[in-house]
Amino acid sequence: MTLDVEKIRSEFPILSTEMRGQPLTYLDSGASAQKPRVVIDAMADFYSTHYANIHRGVYHLSAEATRQFEAVRGKVAAFIGAANEREIIFVRNATEAINLVARSWGEQNISEGDEIVLTQMEHHANIVPWQMLAKRCGAVIRVAEIDDDGVLDVAHLTSLLGPKTKLLAFTHVSNALGTINPVTQLVALARDRGITTLVDGAQAVPHQRVSVDEIGADFYVFSGHKVVGPSGAGVLHGRMDLLEAMPPFLGGGDMIESVSFEGTTFAPVPHKFEAGTPDIASIIGFGAAIDYLEAIGMDEIAAYEHELLVYANERLAAVPGIRIIGQAKEKAAVISFVLDDAHPHDIGTCLDGEGVAVRAGHHCAQPLMKRMGVPATARASFAFYNTREDIDRLVKALVKTADLFA
Numbered sequence: 001m002t003l004d005v006e007k008i009r010s011e012f013p014i015l016s017t018e019m020r021g022q023p024l025t026y027l028d029s030g031a032s033a034q035k036p037r038v039v040i041d042a043m044a045d046f047y048s049t050h051y052a053n054i055h056r057g058v059y060h061l062s063a064e065a066t067r068q069f070e071a072v073r074g075k076v077a078a079f080i081g082a083a084n085e086r087e088i089i090f091v092r093n094a095t096e097a098i099n100l101v102a103r104s105w106g107e108q109n110i111s112e113g114d115e116i117v118l119t120q121m122e123h124h125a126n127i128v129p130w131q132m133l134a135k136r137c138g139a140v141i142r143v144a145e146i147d148d149d150g151v152l153d154v155a156h157l158t159s160l161l162g163p164k165t166k167l168l169a170f171t172h173v174s175n176a177l178g179t180i181n182p183v184t185q186l187v188a189l190a191r192d193r194g195i196t197t198l199v200d201g202a203q204a205v206p207h208q209r210v211s212v213d214e215i216g217a218d219f220y221v222f223s224g225h226k227v228v229g230p231s232g233a234g235v236l237h238g239r240m241d242l243l244e245a246m247p248p249f250l251g252g253g254d255m256i257e258s259v260s261f262e263g264t265t266f267a268p269v270p271h272k273f274e275a276g277t278p279d280i281a282s283i284i285g286f287g288a289a290i291d292y293l294e295a296i297g298m299d300e301i302a303a304y305e306h307e308l309l310v311y312a313n314e315r316l317a318a319v320p321g322i323r324i325i326g327q328a329k330e331k332a333a334v335i336s337f338v339l340d341d342a343h344p345h346d347i348g349t350c351l352d353g354e355g356v357a358v359r360a361g362h363h364c365a366q367p368l369m370k371r372m373g374v375p376a377t378a379r380a381s382f383a384f385y386n387t388r389e390d391i392d393r394l395v396k397a398l399v400k401t402a403d404l405f406a
């Protein structure tokens with residue numbers, strides 16, 4: 001084990017609480033990560049001593065709030081390997097980032113008969129905005145298949161990339177299966193054909209070092225709340241030439257250069273896409289989260305989480321009737337499973353009784369569930385603050401659950 005996990009755990013207040021009389025075993029970081037004290041403190045401190053609206057005041061407090069807010073842009077850029085911090089657009093979450101691209105870039109660039117290629121393993125956030133766009137513009141959605149292990153069929157995806165394809169949008173890491181897609185290869189396939197790419201990095205950025213410049217996608221999105229930051233802070237990274245050519249998404253204050261009733265000119269990127277007062281305190285907390293992760297090291301986090309995954313796979317094999325859904329070799333620390341005869345919701349409820357928090361349901365990936373032939377799964381998703389003891393508690397609770405339904 002490469003991390004001082006006991007120290008790390010002591011830095012997350014919630015991890016020393018109890019749930020139903022048991023130590024909390026939090027295995028739902030794929031949905032949202034817990035927050036370290038430094039993030040909570042950064043937000044409380046900002047509200048207590050530095051709070052003012054940004055970009056507006058000439059007074060010291062507002063200038064200081066603006067400085068702190070804008071400093072996070074640079075932190076995010078460095079964190080995800082973007083050379084140009086102006087390519088970082090703050091949004092609320094990955095979902096909003098995808099909607100921004102679908103509305104702004106999509107309506108400008110997609111016309112009747114054009115094709116948008118997705119994969120079977122997408123989160124609804126990377127399906128529904130494209131469907132809505134396709135409906136508005138008369139475009140067609142095509143879907144790349146995955147195999148029974150949950151691995152993307154790259155040959156099938158390649159066969160879908162034709163002269164009508166305008167966009168390839170796919171997830172870097174599947175939230176429901178853990179599959180890590182060959183992101184650089186897929187982006188290159190699209191780029192060689194002049195196709196724009198959007199990568200959903202919501203499940204990748206929390207678990208591995210990501211370099212958006214190396215990946216080379218036109219758009220890359222993720223959510224701050226999954227990287228131990230607060231909810232309300234998300235990121236769209238876009239290529240500057242595309243962002244500059246795109247119309248604004250939302251209109252209002254803070255995104256303009258000048259306004260008259262005859263017409264409005266817009267602020268330069270990134271502010272053109274940041275209308276209205278943002279969630280300032282969340283962005284400040286997000287900055288603290290990035291500092292925290294950088295101090296631990298994303299490579300160390302990835303290595304540690306991989307050890308957890310290997311250990312969990314070994315231990316879970318002992319649970320009677322378990323079937324793991326998603327067996328890709330390249331896999332993040334996410335384990336979706338079903339148990340003979342037990343509905344995933346019942347599994348989730350039984351585990352909750354033992355203080356073990358897992359997600360149960362379709363994981364906002366209904367087409368994927370259909371492809372894998374299950375209505376739903378239970379999902380344990382791990383973070384760097386989880387331990388082997390957490391996995392032991394999961395296994396113990398699952399054996400008990402399996403017994404109940406036997």
Ligand code: PLP
Binds near residue numbers: 096175
């Ligand atoms: N994409 C993936 C792969 C996800 O796992 C999620 C959330 O679980 C999202 C997108 C949407 O994230 P958010 O709800 O933060 O917008």
